[in-house]
Amino acid sequence: MFMLQHAVRVVLNQPCFGNATAGVDLWGMNRIDRLTAILIQLQGRRVVKARDIAERFDITLRTVYRDIQALSAAGVPVIGEAGVGYTLMEGYRLPPVLFTTAEATAFLTAEKFMDNFSDADTATSYRSGMHKIRAVLRTAEKDYLETIENNIHVLPDPWLPAGRYSGLQDILRSIAGKYIIHLSYSTTYTHVLSDRKVEPVGVFHRGSYWYLIAYCHLRAAYRNFRLDQVQAMRVLDEQFSKAHPTLQHYLEQVVVEKEMHKVVLLIDAEAEGRLGDQKYYCGFVSQQLQKDKLEMTFLTASLDGFARWYLMIGDIASIVSPEALRIKANVLLARITQKMK
Numbered sequence: 406m407f408m409l410q411h412a413v414r415v416v417l418n419q420p421c422f423g424n425a426t427a428g429v430d431l432w433g434m435n436r437i438d439r440l441t442a443i444l445i446q447l448q449g450r451r452v453v454k455a456r457d458i459a460e461r462f463d464i465t466l467r468t469v470y471r472d473i474q475a476l477s478a479a480g481v482p483v484i485g486e487a488g489v490g491y492t493l494m495e496g497y498r499l500p501p502v503l504f505t506t507a508e509a510t511a512f513l514t515a516e517k518f519m520d521n522f523s524d525a526d527t528a529t530s531y532r533s534g535m536h537k538i539r540a541v542l543r544t545a546e547k548d549y550l551e552t553i554e555n556n557i558h559v560l561p562d563p564w565l566p567a568g569r570y571s572g573l574q575d576i577l578r579s580i581a582g583k584y585i586i587h588l589s590y591s592t593t594y595t596h597v598l599s600d601r602k603v604e605p606v607g608v609f610h611r612g613s614y615w616y617l618i619a620y621c622h623l624r625a626a627y628r629n630f631r632l633d634q635v636q637a638m639r640v641l642d643e644q645f646s647k648a649h650p651t652l653q654h655y656l657e658q659v660v661v662e663k664e665m666h667k668v669v670l671l672i673d674a675e676a677e678g679r680l681g682d683q684k685y686y687c688g689f690v691s692q693q694l695q696k697d698k699l700e701m702t703f704l705t706a707s708l709d710g711f712a713r714w715y716l717m718i719g720d721i722a723s724i725v726s727p728e729a730l731r732i733k734a735n736v737l738l739a740r741i742t743q744k745m746k
Contacts, residue, residue: 439464440472444481447493454490504538509546510553512538517559522610524573524632562613570615570632573608575640580605583644586619589637590630598636599623604645607652608632618655620647627655668703668711669725671695676721687714700725708733716741 439462446461447453455469464472473491477483482494504512512535519531539547579586588601603619606627610616615632627649650658668688672680674697688703688711705711712733715722719738724731 436472440476440479443472444476447483447491448498452490452492457490504542504546506546506549509538509542509550513550513554514557517557521559521561524571524615526571526574530574570635572632572635572638573615575638576605576608576617579640580607583646585641585643585645587639587641588630588635591634591636601630602641603628603630604647604649606649606655609652609656618652620649665704665706666708666711666727666730668705668708668727668730670701670703670715671723671725672699672701672718673697673721674699679721680718683714687711712737 442462443458446458455466455473458464458469458472459466473483473485482497483491484494485491516531516535519528523531539550542550576586578584583604586603586605588603589598590601591598600623602622603617604622606618606620608615608617617630617632617635619628619630620626621628665688672692674694677699684701684703688705690702690704692699692701694700703711708727708730712730715724715730715734716737719734724734
């Protein structure tokens with residue numbers, strides 16, 4: 406790495422690249438460090454687009470082209486193709502990369518999350534990877550991690566059920582190899598076990614659960630499956646050839662298709678603390694102080710569900726809009742009153 410940075414320094418001092426003695430560019434990053442980071446990015450992916458480099462470092466495409474030219478002049482075998490991106494010549498490898506203290510700390514923090522928000526196989530693999538990362542750290546970074554390791558904890562929300570699941574790594578391998586998966590799945594409401602053959606598209610984590618997005622042969626449509634409700638999973642030898650939309654496309658479609666309702670409440674300002682984190686689960690967007698009241702705005706996909714939550718805080722809140730929410734809350738209140746007689 407030192408030899409690479411020395412070569413880059415030589416290139417930067419050439420007249421065609423301007424005065425490198427300024428050290429830091431307009432974006433506050435030393436250009437030598439940026440070139441090294443770009444090289445690491447190139448080694449980390451088969452193809453890297455100029456636009457991706459520009460967005461990562463908040464630089465112009467013209468600056469990207471100059472940086473790639475500087476790497477090439479330093480002897481780095483960068484291959485570029487218009488409209489495709491940049492790649493490194495097969496077989497080229499950087500010397501071992503040293504991690505900064507901040508990067509090593511980020512890995513340690515991520516390990517805490519992995520223990521709580523991934524399946525056992527993924528958590529075990531991550532811990533194995535962390536041992537390898539620690540092995541290449543300098544003594545100062547190793548000592549630093551040992552000092553703070555017991556001062557970082559990630560605790561699951563005690564009010565939310567813990568999602569228990571397995572097979573995340575099998576799903577990801579199936580996505581990469583385009584293998585069909587056989588699931589034995591029970592739904593939340595019916596608890597009826599059904600067999601499904603699915604073509605996996607992607608996984609995402611929301612709340613306390615991991616979800617699988619897949620094309621279901623039984624329903625002939627895309628469905629999401631909560632992984633903690635998968636009773637058994639088997640990766641088949643059968644492959645699929647269908648080109649599915651990306652996971653991001655599916656998630657965006659779900660958001661667009663789901664009707665969201667805007668709710669505005671007036672909350673007693675001194676009682677705001679009683680809401681706790683529940684307001685975020687109910688779609689909290691923003692709030693504004695109005696004398697002794699807080700005007701809170703929410704976005705919710707279910708007015709029925711929101712009405713039930715509202716009754717829990719009805720003594721400190723009033724409904725501004727929509728009228729439909731007020732009607733639903735009154736209907737629920739009437740039913741409760743009738744049962745209390």
